[in-house]
Amino acid sequence: MSKRIATLERELDVRLFTRTARGVELTLDGQAFLPHARNIVTGVDRAITAIRPGSRALRIDVLGLRSAQAVVLHDYWRSHPQTDLDVVTLRVNDPRLVVTAVQAGDIDASFRSVTDPGTLPRDVQMIHAFDSPLELLVGPRHPLASARTLTPSQLRRHRIWVPGIAPRSEWAEFYDQLATDFDLRIDAAGPHFGDEVLLDILADSADVATLVGSRDRYIWPTNHDLRRIPIVNPTLAYPLFLILPRANPHPGLRAVINHLGSLAPLPETVWRPSWATTARDGDDRPRSDLRRRR
Template sequence: MDTNAVRSFVLAAEFGQLQHAADELGVTQQAVSKRIAALERELGVRLFTRTTRGVELTLDGQAFLAHARNVVAHVDRAISAIRPGSRALRIDVLGLRTAQAVVLHDYWRAHPETDLDVVTIRASDPRQAVTAVQTGDVDATFRTITDPARLPEDVQMIRAFDSPLQLLVGPKHPLAAARALTPAQLHGHRIWVPGITPRSEWAEFYDQLTAEFDLRVDAAGPNFGTEVLLDALAESPDLATLVGSRDRYAWPANYDLRRIPIADPAIAYPISLILPKTSPHPGLRGIIRHFRNLNPLPGATWLPSWAAMPVGSDDPDAGIS
């Protein structure tokens, strides 16, 4: 059913004049008349009778009007839900347990008036998320293009915040009793991070990390999700993994998993936010300022090489009106 025809019908019924409906829609009276005639043919009934004063609803038209108004209202709400500037601020995160989502939730709790829509684009290639920013499907994405030369000209990437990593182990692991660890103390231990996609930003991060500290990062096997990984850690005497200090995980109390900080130096993953260069969603301003107020990393910190690259503006007001 043509929603433009339904809208024309509703306006003609409310005004009682085809010309007034046409003026409201910005089309000709003939266009409105053709739309309504097509709608009547589709429904198999007459909706109006013509009078000297305009048009009047038939009994079928009266029965149809309330439903037609609902159709128009639903269409208008659907359009508003996806139109930039009128819909909620839509931000892509890697997962709802990640530091990105946790930081956004903290911001929303402090600013509950913010109309925020947190989504997850199921794509391992960050360029697919960047395309979603370019097309307006999302207003921003927490992804990283590690080579600035590959960043499209119509988007910008800013350094959002750095996420310190912790070692997560079960109670049987030889490092389980440690209160803190240095990267050197991780040498020789199996760090299992299943599902690292080749040539992804995470693959590059772990390549640099293992080269810097001579660590054993094992990406073997399929990724069956966080719950399966936690199950394995709880039972294993030698398995460990790395998690962000802000990442949110939950496991049964009897697992007795331990999150152990890494220091001297700390190991951190730099989290970036990609957004349009021109006319970004105004709601991003407050969120970017929130990043600047997060606690800085204490002491010496190791970051991958791309964290030092001038990939975008660090001005929270840059390009945001």
């Protein structure tokens, strides 16, 4: 330490310390230098903390801040307000890019799905988070607007407009299977100008409907009089998974996963896409691995 101080004094061309009968004391230059030195050390410590897993905020990617993932994560944070949580939205549609971000440590986890779990890298795992049941969202003039519940067969021949279905996205494959299995007319034509424009169109239309998750957050003017109608027999479930590292996941993920496991289950009669069933069947080992590391 004495040699380092001497080197620093030579570089600064000042004396920082002086020896007295009582020991070593700061010179006037040393007193002026000390608060700046402390700020430098504090800044370095904060920089390291900001990137070190376990000491920095838990960083989780959600598809959108109005999505079911964000709503459930917000419910968790409300019951655990001491959690240092950083909610982000990666602006990518291809889940493989999300996997790369998890591998790189840019995020700790993401509410996304890889529809072919066999293609996941060995250092990344995907565990089932929860299922989001779908509802039909329509305006007051739509023929189905007065229904309290609907079955998938009742949706046939009605135009279900879902703008923004991106190629190679998990939701593109979801809607492809949904349309095939229930002979539905799902239309993704046209650009997506945002939820507000979509809600305006639904309010004015007598023949356009869309599908939303039961937990998705949508807000519209009172005069829109839109209706959210649950779909039953079977319940159409959009499966949500959590992608995270297999080794050394952020310690904060344990409590989040426990919260997801406490969510109320769906009814027994549920439709899920085939890839979701495959992923759930292979879900036990990654989940138990994570719990053993508690």
